[in-house]
Amino acid sequence: MRTWREMRRFPVAVQLLLVNQLGVNTGFYLLIPYLATHLGENLGMSAAVVGIVLGVRNLSQQGLFIVGGSAADRLGARGVIIAGCALRTVGFALFALGDGLSVLLAASVLSGLAGALFNPAVRAYLAQEAGERKAEAFALFNVFATTGALIGPLLGSALLLVDFRTSALTAAGIFAVLTVAQALVLPARKVEPSGGSVLADWREVVGNRAFLGFALAMVGMFTLENQLYLLLPDGARQATGWDGAAGLVFLVGTLANLALQLRITRYLTSYGSRARWIAAGLALMGLAFLPPATVAGSATDGWLDAVPVLLGALLLHLGVMVASPFVMELIPGFGRPELTGTYFGIFYVVSGVAAAVGNTVVGWAMDTGERSDAGWLPWVCCALFGPASAGGVAWLHRRGALPGSPAPVAPVPDAERSNA
Numbered sequence: 001m002r003t004w005r006e007m008r009r010f011p012v013a014v015q016l017l018l019v020n021q022l023g024v025n026t027g028f029y030l031l032i033p034y035l036a037t038h039l040g041e042n043l044g045m046s047a048a049v050v051g052i053v054l055g056v057r058n059l060s061q062q063g064l065f066i067v068g069g070s071a072a073d074r075l076g077a078r079g080v081i082i083a084g085c086a087l088r089t090v091g092f093a094l095f096a097l098g099d100g101l102s103v104l105l106a107a108s109v110l111s112g113l114a115g116a117l118f119n120p121a122v123r124a125y126l127a128q129e130a131g132e133r134k135a136e137a138f139a140l141f142n143v144f145a146t147t148g149a150l151i152g153p154l155l156g157s158a159l160l161l162v163d164f165r166t167s168a169l170t171a172a173g174i175f176a177v178l179t180v181a182q183a184l185v186l187p188a189r190k191v192e193p194s195g196g197s198v199l200a201d202w203r204e205v206v207g208n209r210a211f212l213g214f215a216l217a218m219v220g221m222f223t224l225e226n227q228l229y230l231l232l233p234d235g236a237r238q239a240t241g242w243d244g245a246a247g248l249v250f251l252v253g254t255l256a257n258l259a260l261q262l263r264i265t266r267y268l269t270s271y272g273s274r275a276r277w278i279a280a281g282l283a284l285m286g287l288a289f290l291p292p293a294t295v296a297g298s299a300t301d302g303w304l305d306a307v308p309v310l311l312g313a314l315l316l317h318l319g320v321m322v323a324s325p326f327v328m329e330l331i332p333g334f335g336r337p338e339l340t341g342t343y344f345g346i347f348y349v350v351s352g353v354a355a356a357v358g359n360t361v362v363g364w365a366m367d368t369g370e371r372s373d374a375g376w377l378p379w380v381c382c383a384l385f386g387p388a389s390a391g392g393v394a395w396l397h398r399r400g401a402l403p404g405s406p407a408p409v410a411p412v413p414d415a416e417r418s419n420a
Helices: 002-007 012-042 047-062 065-075 077-097 101-159 164-185 198-206 209-217 219-226 231-240 243-269 274-287 303-334 337-371 377-398 414-419
Strands: none
Touching (some): 002 101, 012 077, 012 101, 012 164, 047 337, 077 101, 101 337, 209 219, 219 274, 231 337, 274 377, 303 337
């Protein structure tokens, strides 16, 4: 109830975007986690073809975030959000209705492009509407996103008892409702021209070395956050021997988010710099992988071995809760307000590519650990990502490269020192 009360203190546009994110994650996780199984088992496609379909969806989204960001700046975030949700509706409906490879590839492209459009646009709109309360708005955004990420798989599992098509059509229906709600309720805002071409906008953002450094430093956050869907669920299943144990990882995070996210953000906002808390959150995210490492690869004690894994999930969620709202708050501060969408778009392109490399390293560590009876290896590998990223943020802060960071103090020349 506290979350709903806090939400109502924001403008109607922010409230709708928060509910929108709940629906977006519910619809996404209702379908996507089960897509590979549908393609392989129901449609009889080879692993290579399944990989192509899933890869096209991911590439369409990650590679086109910059397009969505620029579109939000030039056409207005509202229209881009609506268009993105409408495209996701069509894409998910095609997954339900089409069995041929060409239709499935079209569905993958449309659903990926949809995410590329509305993800940066929603964040740009939220940052502009929240004003001085950006961190709190993004804290609530995390709560609704995490809740949707829990509801989606649970609803998807229930609908799969009927069939995959029912699940896909339900997901498409959720996005259709979101599209209509945004068209009816989301206010239009005047678009301020950037004063240059799209390529000039991209050059300006890419030429911002402090911003690029920050985006690369976030490789730890995105890589480790992705382990909520890979390493931690796998660890929970291995510890208990029960496939459903993976759901406990999401349950722990959702309950923690609902109870603590807004309180944590409000408390930390009053103490210290944003960069300090981002670095602390990243370090905590790395620390989260040490408890599961103590039981990885050991003889299973059932639910007793699940305790370190769930403790790791809780610490990881806490680290995200500390860092993520301040990361989102900082991004618009790197440049002009007219390019907020472009900054978010390029941020997700850079960090997405970097995180893909990081996930490849984690995957290699998982395979190597399994072959060499070193089950701790991927956990320790993840534990190193956190402090590495935290160190990058701290270094940028010391150099005065982050918005709100104090300018570095120039060294006093020896001649002046001797005259003092």
